[in-house]
Amino acid sequence: MKVLLDLQYLNVATTGIKTYMVELAKATKDHPHPEIEWIFTHDPVKQAADSTFKSPSSKIQRLNYHLDYFRWKEFQLPDMVKKYKPDVLICPDFVSPAASLPCRRMTVLHDAFFWQMPQNYPRWWRKYFLNLIKKGLKENTEIITTTAYSKAALQEHLGEEHPIHVVYQSPKSLNASSDRGILERNKLEIRSYFFHLGTFDKRKNLPVLVHAFKAFLEKEGKDFKLVLAGGPGQSAQMNDFPIVDKLVSELGLQDKVILPGYVKDEEIVALYQHAFAYVFPSENEGFGIPVIEAMKFGVPVIHSDQAALIEISKGAGLVAKTGDVEDLAEKMILLSRDQALREDLIQKGLQQSKNFSPKKFIEAFQHLILNAAPGL
Template structure:
């Protein structure tokens, strides 16, 4: 069985989707199946390192990217299929070619945000993107998604015409070294800070976390800090970074909250390894990869009771009511005062994280590929 894996989107992918694509490619090579021959459209490392369309973009540059993406999906990828003659095409970035193809399609749709949260996207772009998405779903298309919650959400908007399979993804392999100077340079004490890693997208609800942390400091009189690592939201509509900056100034806690921007793998591992707890206040997630990353490094997780996060964290997380600042603050205080619960969450989290291995990730795809 020959399988063509479309990795073109790695030239712009960030955070969750980038992790998904890279880990699947690595797992395909690490855990080969005797009945599957993998063909990669691009070398994953080289495509991920391509800087052509990364960074701040003018309108012309963004238009050029969209034209490049369209050309790839509708012309170059079908030509690659003619060349390699795969039995299965896997597209990991929502979009499959609109043209009829002589092979099965597995299309990964990570979440239903485009339908659920239209206010977070430019209207013209959302209309265009959803049109591409729907045109790529043919009779021989099988959909893959990340959680049962995402499956239910997609069925609501796409119906049940095409089969949808849930495959839990694997977290990023955090096997790099540690940045031994990072904590000292940023005045961070081990186990004395709460952590969040990710973009400042509005759905992440980071202003809520900042306000809850401010309350936490006032109530506990502790020297804890808060680290919000990651870049700006992906569009003007989605970006809460300026709001967070303004909020820190209004609350007068600039010295208590670190905004280091994007951090490299060694810094990510350092932040996880030394954090007191990870806090995930998101309003909506398709999976929530930081939950697994944090638990796998022995960090307890406080998260909103959003369905995907409850599904991924299981009983190992400490959930608060989504959007409830008071409840979040109380959960942060509880964890800071109860060593027994803290230690229990660490152990339960380590066990829960084992459910999301690279081997199980690729086996999920292998089962779908080889099913009769």
């Protein structure tokens, strides 16, 4: 059985899709199956390092990227299918070619945000991208998604024409050595800061977290800090970084809220290792990779009551009401006062995180590859 894995999008991916693609590619090599031959469209390391289209600074650069992406999906990728004659094509970035193909397709739709949250995307771009997605959902296509929550959301918007399978992914393999320099540069004390990692997309609810942290400080009077690591939102409409930055100043938290921007893997490891707790107040997630990452590091997690996060944490996280500043602050206070609760969450988190491994990730794909859905 030959499987062609499309890795072209790695040249611009910076968020959870990048982690998904990189970990899937690694898992195919680390956990091979005797009946499956994997073919990569690109070398994952080289493609991830390609900076040709990263951080475009002009409309022309963005247009050139979209033209390059369209050319790849609609012409070059179908040519590779003709060349290698795979039994299965996997596209892990929402879009499969519109052209007819002589093989099964597995298209990964990580979430239903494009349908659920139209206000967060430029209208023309959303219409264009949804058109690409729908044109690629044809023939022998199976949809792969990340949680039962995402599956239900996709079925609501796409119907049940194509089978939808849930495959729990593996979080990022953070095997780098720990760089504690980031703690020293930002005057962070061990177990004296709350941590959040990710882009400043509006759906992450980071202004809510900043307000909750302010309330925490006022009630507890402890010398804690809040670290919000990561880059700006993916578009002007989605980007909450300017709002968070302004809010931090307005609340007088410049010395308490740390905004280090993008951080290297070595710094991520250090930040996880020494955090008091990880806080994830997001209003909508398809999966929630950092929740599992934090649990693997033995860090207790506070997360919103969003359905996907409840699904993957399975009681191993402390749940706060989505968008409720007061409730989130209360959960942060509770965790700081109750050491027994903190230890219980750590142990539950370590156990729950074992359900999300590279081996289980690739085994789920192997099962689907070798066992076609009925009617395909």
